[in-house]
Amino acid sequence: MEERYNPADVEPKWQTYWKDQGLFKVTEDPSKEKYYLLEMFPYPSGKIHIGHVRNYTIGDVVVRYKRMQGYNVLHPMGWDAFGMPAENAAIDNNTHPAAWTHDNIRTMRAQLKKMGFSYDWDREIATCRPEYYKWEQWLFLKMLKNGMAYRKESFVNWCEKCQTVLANEQVEQDRCWRCSQPVHQKKLWQWFFRITDYAEDLLVHCDQLPGWPEKVTVMQKNWIGKSVGSELKFQVAGMDEEIEVFTTRPDTVFGATFMCLAPEHPLVETLCRGTGQALAVADFLQKVATQERSLEGLEKYEKEGVFTGRYCINPATGEEIPIYTANFVLMGYGTGAIMSVPCGDQRDFDFARKYGLEIRVVVQPEGERLDPDTMEQAYTGPGIMVNSGQFNDMDNDAAMEAITDWLAAQGRGKKAVSFRLRDWGISRQRYWGAPIPVIHCKDCGVVPVPESDLPITLPEDANLMEKGGSPLPYLDDFKQTPCPACGRQDARRDTDTMDTFVESSWYYLRYCSPRYEHGMFDPEAVKYWAPVDQYIGGVEHAVLHLLYSRYFMRVLHHFDMIDFKEPFTRLLTQGMVCKETMTCPEHGYLFPEQAEKKGEDTFVCHLCGRDVEVGRVIKMSKSKKNVVDPNDLLAKYGADVTRLFCLFAAPPERDLEWSEDGVEGSNRFINRVWRLAIDCMEKINIRQIERFSGPAGDLKNPDARALYIKTHQTIQKVTADIDESFHFNTAIAAVMELVNAVYSIDLDAADSETAAVVLAAMESMVLLLSPIIPHFCEELYEKMGGQGSVLEHSWPVYRKDSLETDETLVVVQVNGKLRSRFSVAAGTSEAVIKEMALADGKIARHIQDQPLKKIILVNKKQILVNIVV
RNA sequence: GCCGAAGUGGUGGAAUUGGUAGACACGCUAGACUUAGGAUCUAGUGCCGCAAGGCGUGGAGGUUCAAGUCCUCUCUUCGGUACCA
Numbered sequence: 044m045e046e047r048y049n050p051a052d053v054e055p056k057w058q059t060y061w062k063d064q065g066l067f068k069v070t071e072d073p074s075k076e077k078y079y080l081l082e083m084f085p086y087p088s089g090k091i092h093i094g095h096v097r098n099y100t101i102g103d104v105v106v107r108y109k110r111m112q113g114y115n116v117l118h119p120m121g122w123d124a125f126g127m128p129a130e131n132a133a134i135d136n137n138t139h140p141a142a143w144t145h146d147n148i149r150t151m152r153a154q155l156k157k158m159g160f161s162y163d164w165d166r167e168i169a170t171c172r173p174e175y176y177k178w179e180q181w182l183f184l185k186m187l188k189n190g191m192a193y194r195k196e197s198f199v200n201w202c203e204k205c206q207t208v209l210a211n212e213q214v215e216q217d218r219c220w221r222c223s224q225p226v227h228q229k230k231l232w233q234w235f236f237r238i239t240d241y242a243e244d245l246l247v248h249c250d251q252l253p254g255w256p257e258k259v260t261v262m263q264k265n266w267i268g269k270s271v272g273s274e275l276k277f278q279v280a281g282m283d284e285e286i287e288v289f290t291t292r293p294d295t296v297f298g299a300t301f302m303c304l305a306p307e308h309p310l311v312e313t314l315c316r317g318t319g320q321a322l323a324v325a326d327f328l329q330k331v332a333t334q335e336r337s338l339e340g341l342e343k344y345e346k347e348g349v350f351t352g353r354y355c356i357n358p359a360t361g362e363e364i365p366i367y368t369a370n371f372v373l374m375g376y377g378t379g380a381i382m383s384v385p386c387g388d389q390r391d392f393d394f395a396r397k398y399g400l401e402i403r404v405v406v407q408p409e410g411e412r413l414d415p416d417t418m419e420q421a422y423t424g425p426g427i428m429v430n431s432g433q434f435n436d437m438d439n440d441a442a443m444e445a446i447t448d449w450l451a452a453q454g455r456g457k458k459a460v461s462f463r464l465r466d467w468g469i470s471r472q473r474y475w476g477a478p479i480p481v482i483h484c485k486d487c488g489v490v491p492v493p494e495s496d497l498p499i500t501l502p503e504d505a506n507l508m509e510k511g512g513s514p515l516p517y518l519d520d521f522k523q524t525p526c527p528a529c530g531r532q533d534a535r536r537d538t539d540t541m542d543t544f545v546e547s548s549w550y551y552l553r554y555c556s557p558r559y560e561h562g563m564f565d566p567e568a569v570k571y572w573a574p575v576d577q578y579i580g581g582v583e584h585a586v587l588h589l590l591y592s593r594y595f596m597r598v599l600h601h602f603d604m605i606d607f608k609e610p611f612t613r614l615l616t617q618g619m620v621c622k623e624t625m626t627c628p629e630h631g632y633l634f635p636e637q638a639e640k641k642g643e644d645t646f647v648c649h650l651c652g653r654d655v656e657v658g659r660v661i662k663m664s665k666s667k668k669n670v671v672d673p674n675d676l677l678a679k680y681g682a683d684v685t686r687l688f689c690l691f692a693a694p695p696e697r698d699l700e701w702s703e704d705g706v707e708g709s710n711r712f713i714n715r716v717w718r719l720a721i722d723c724m725e726k727i728n729i730r731q732i733e734r735f736s737g738p739a740g741d742l743k744n745p746d747a748r749a750l751y752i753k754t755h756q757t758i759q760k761v762t763a764d765i766d767e768s769f770h771f772n773t774a775i776a777a778v779m780e781l782v783n784a785v786y787s788i789d790l791d792a793a794d795s796e797t798a799a800v801v802l803a804a805m806e807s808m809v810l811l812l813s814p815i816i817p818h819f820c821e822e823l824y825e826k827m828g829g830q831g832s833v834l835e836h837s838w839p840v841y842r843k844d845s846l847e848t849d850e851t852l853v854v855v856q857v858n859g860k861l862r863s864r865f866s867v868a869a870g871t872s873e874a875v876i877k878e879m880a881l882a883d884g885k886i887a888r889h890i891q892d893q894p895l896k897k898i899i900l901v902n903k904k905q906i907l908v909n910i911v912v
Numbered sequence: 913g914c915c916g917a918a919g920u921g922g923u924g925g926a927a928u929u930g931g932u933a934g935a936c937a938c939g940c941u942a943g944a945c946u947u948a949g950g951a952u953c954u955a956g957u958g959c960c961g962c963a964a965g966g967c968g969u970g971g972a973g974g975u976u977c978a979a980g981u982c983c984u985c986u987c988u989u990c991g992g993u994a995c996c997a
Contacts, residue, residue, distance in 0.1 A: 047951090085997090086997050126996080127996065128996075199995075208995080211994090211995055213996090262916050265915050266915075266992090268915095465994070467994080473995085543996095547997085581991090582992085584992090585916075586916095586992065664996095693925070694925085696917095700923095702924065705937075707950085708939095711937095715952095718952085772924090772925070772937095777935095854932045856978075858977070858978090859931095897977070899931090899977060901931055901978095903928085904928085905932070907931050909978065911978095
């Protein structure tokens with residue numbers, strides 16, 4: 044047997060064995076309990092990165108563990124293959140997005156196979172294949188028919204010079220990333236899914252996801268953002284128009300001294316027409332056209348506005364108040380109009396001060412008087428009503444309801460709820476995506492593509508334009524089509540494609556029957572496998588992908604296609620893999636291999652020799668070039684060392700800061716176990732001793748008994764760590780302790796009892812490590828005489844009668860400070876322990892002659908005595 | 913800005929319900945073995961101190977016999993922020 048573990052031989056050997064035996068292939072088997080574990084599928088961006096390795100290793104450990112426990116486990120893999128990077132790469136490298144994507148998939152698939160992940164590769168899918176997106180188009184048509192998909196005008200980032208739509212990522216400081224020209228907001232007709240219809244349901248069920256981390260459900264709840272308040276109507280003076288506002292503070296309506304409309308509010312142009320403000324408004328609208336219209340974007344710009352020239356009537360006071368249009372009001376949020384109450388809202392307060400508008404105090408803290416002329420900020424807390432007619436002197440809390448009821452009685456308001464969540468815009472003016480299956484006809488309007496014409500395949504002969512625009516609108520073969528309704532020859536296909544989040548919202552169901560040809564999935568297969576029992580992926584998906592998936596399941600449930608609403612029973616959000624960035628003053632971000640180590644923490648640029656600035660530790664990303672290539676690790680250490688390191692370096696939910704040093708330690712550990720196994724085989728197996736498996740009490744040799752107890756404690760600890768908390772780092776640490784314990788035994792001098800216990804420890808060690816470092820454990824299992832694959836062995840079970848050690852440690856504190864410790868035999872009475880504590884020499888010195896106040900004894904994993912004097 | 917996290921030795925991290933802070937590793941130091949060592953084994957290693965002892969979980973307060981853990985305030989970093997996936 045080799046002196047060192049050699050992954051280059053062992054790993055391919057077992058990968059071939061697993062494949063030949065078909066160990067990872069699964070089918071529905073009603074006689075076994077199913078377990079569906081899924082890791083978020085990768086975007087095929089080029090090569091597997093270390094974040095993928097971490098994600099898939101975590102999943103693979105759980106899968107192998109569950110298999111050993113007898114579950115029928117589904118563990119598939121596929122590719123989130125549509126998306127913008129393929130188009131950018133196609134432009135930069137003069138290739139085709141499809142070719143680039145398929146190349147990447149080939150590369151990445153080979154890498155995953157080298158890692159020894161236990162996927163059922165027969166179920167592999169790629170979302171860019173027509174047989175996949177056909178069913179997405181089918182669902183789109185069904186949603187369209189049922190009013191769940193609709194079209195409306197909405198803004199996109201537009202670069203005039205490139206004549207193309209830009210993703211947010213392609214906008215750098217309000218400028219186009221390719222040509223640096225200012226980006227404008229352009230209105231386009233786009234498709235939306237009515238996710239807001241499910242806002243309440245999605246919100247309520249956040250509290251019924253016990254298997255999800257609370258931080259994720261909290262983020263989702265805040266994202267949906269339900270607020271309870273009132274909808275109020277403000278009549279425009281001298282016009283037959285009404286402005287509706289939503290407010291969570293109806294109690295402050297008497298203090299509403301002006302109105303603000305979003306710049307894109309449909310009334311803005313109507314209002315200013317013929318008032319003398321028309322020009323000023325037009326100037327303002329042009330100015331804000333370059334500003335990003337999102338909640339985040341708001342904060343980047345100075346808050347400003349302009350008077351529209353018109354007034355509306357405050358429904359509470361009956362007074363006319365000026366109507367402004369302001370850049371901090373968003374059309375997509377609420378009604379696109381807000382009643383401005385400067386005394387009770389800081390933004391309104393700043394705006395009022397800036398434009399000299401009236402500030403009227405309507406709520407003030409109890410026992411205080413606020414003066415609008417000297418106030419320095421808005422008062423947003425609770426208080427007593429003033430300047431509010433018959434509601435004066437009420438608590439503002441009570442006034443909310445009273446004022447709403449009063450206005451409702453006059454038909455000027457009602458109670459209402461508002462959500463922060465907006466409908467899901469799915470149109471993309473891009474090539475590399477699933478075509479939206481509708482046709483536009485001059486006579487018939489929007490006409491759905493007949494189901495029999497699906498899939499609408501993406502034309503392959505398209506050339507991407509160098510400025511990044513989609514070629515679809517220019518491909519006449521694709522675009523020109525007769526109207527399916529009236530037969531008009533000059534109808535045109537919709538040339539937008541779907542958001543790639545649409546593909547990832549249901550792929551986990553496709554895995555249940557990936558080649559099914561009669562629908563999105565085989566209902567029987569989904570009935571058996573779905574929902575996903577354990578989903579694992581990056582925390583950065585906490586809101587969008589995970590919320591869209593929950594929404595999609597509700598849609599399918601509505602159509603009676605599935606009998607559940609929640610796609611993922613348990614969720615593990617893994618942290619990111621981070622590394623410092625390196626920046627060269629000349630060449631910008633550098634890949635690790637482009638920086639040469641000069642001193643302890645100093646590097647020089649490989650290209651120009653200048654000093655490199657070592658920057659912050661952030662998420663590994665290609666654009667920041669702070670990536671680590673798993674290929675290097677695989678070549679140097681093999682899959683198992685790489686897997687072990689990823690698990691040992693940090694618990695999964697936490698960010699992992701990459702360090703090369705730790706990998707060497709993992710390598711060392713594996714070889715340490717290897718040598719131990721060799722030693723055991725040479726010194727024990729040869730004596731033909733049987734492994735011990737009885738209760739610890741049967742062992743006479745105290746060293747053997749201690750090791751046996753340690754073994755069962757380790758089984759208990761590792762099982763709990765994998766099953767309950769996914770804390771593989773502490774599971775590995777526990778096995779390391781067991782390895783160290785076996786190392787401390789002199790095998791040459793071991794009696795037969797000890798030898799039998801050592802064998803039991805070794806077998807447990809191999810079984811416990813097998814989900815983590817499977818190739819290595821298969822090899823040892825075979826060498827130690829195991830039959831078949833270790834995967835087919837059942838997971839070890841600890842003996843409850845072999846967990847308790849003979850002695851217990853007592854720690855003694857005086858006034859909460861640790862002063863002494865000693866051991867007692869297990870089962871010593873509390874009274875005796877207290878006496879022993881008081882009699883302890885070190886303790887006596889600390890007590891001296893101070894009177895005893897009390898003695899607290901805590902008996903948990905150790906015994907603690909605290910003497911208070 | 914808003915929402916959500918994280919902060920513990922030189923480093924990664926450990927610590928059921930508040931109960932020995934630093935498990936297990938990396939690194940470092942010393943020793944052993946060796947022709948050699950980036951192999952292996954043994955011992956040591958939070959900080960200050962000769963010691964007794966004192967100080968220590970981002971910072972400032974508080975509750976408690978006892979706080980990394982609970983409460984209040986605060987600082988820093990990271991993720992998301994709806995067209996990156």
